[in-house]
Amino acid sequence: MRLFTRRSTPAADRQAEKAYKRGDQIHVRTIHAAPLRPDEGLATAIARIEAAGWKLEQQRQGEKTQAGYRQVYWTCTFRAVPNVPASS
Numbered sequence: 001m002r003l004f005t006r007r008s009t010p011a012a013d014r015q016a017e018k019a020y021k022r023g024d025q026i027h028v029r030t031i032h033a034a035p036l037r038p039d040e041g042l043a044t045a046i047a048r049i050e051a052a053g054w055k056l057e058q059q060r061q062g063e064k065t066q067a068g069y070r071q072v073y074w075t076c077t078f079r080a081v082p083n084v085p086a087s088s
Helices: 014-022 038-050
Strands: 026-032 054-066 069-080
Touching: 014 026, 026 038, 038 054, 038 069
Parallel strands: none
Antiparallel strands: 026 069, 054 069
16 A cells, blocks of 8 residues: 655646646746745746746745744746747
8 A cells, every 4th residue: 555655746837837828928926935945845846837838037035924933935927938838
């Protein structure tokens, strides 16, 4: 029985793929930091969105405090790259 095996994640972000296939020119995403590995989660999320046919244009960092906990997040703006097929 394989209860605790890790599932493989797709190479491209599904939401970014849908936006690319719709023909959107700009895609904005807010990415929240993982508590133990904040930079690693950001890099992985950006790589998955870029694999769907987008290019990172702008990145802003922010933070909010809620119930005594500090949450770091990034707001990233992507632009569609023409003639790059989104993965199926």
